Amino acid sequence: MSSESTRTLPVIFSKVCECVEVVSGIEVKEVDPTSHSYDPVKSLNLSYDKRLSDDRGMPKTSLLILILGMTFMEGNCAPKEKIWEVLNMMGLYAGQKDSIYGESSKLINNDLMKEQYLDYQQVS
Secondary structure (H helix, E strand, O other): OOHHHHHHHHHHHHHHHHHHHHHHOEEEEEEEOOOOEEEEEEOOOOOOOOOOOOOOOOOOHHHHHHHHHHHHHOOOOOOHHHHHHHHHHOOOOOOOEEOOOEEHHHHHHHHHOOOOOOOOOOOO
């Protein structure tokens, strides 16, 4: 990398992380400064969840944006295992209730798929 890139990359990455948090409620936290490893973490100040919230105000938008982003990065077809790997890093597990998202597998399978935001297809 050029010296210019070395100086500007941290600034750009910081702005991108800030935008991701504002839009999706997911904070990108550095877990290992030496290897520059980052993990997605639920943010407490979720601000973009009104459009897909149910009557109890359960946030769906941030989870949907995360899944759609992963799907896009996987070439518009993300394996279920890969999605759950990332969700597990965020502390979301199939069959377990979360204080923010409720039961995440039900949210994904019943709500997001029923509302046709997501689609499940068997691939060989």
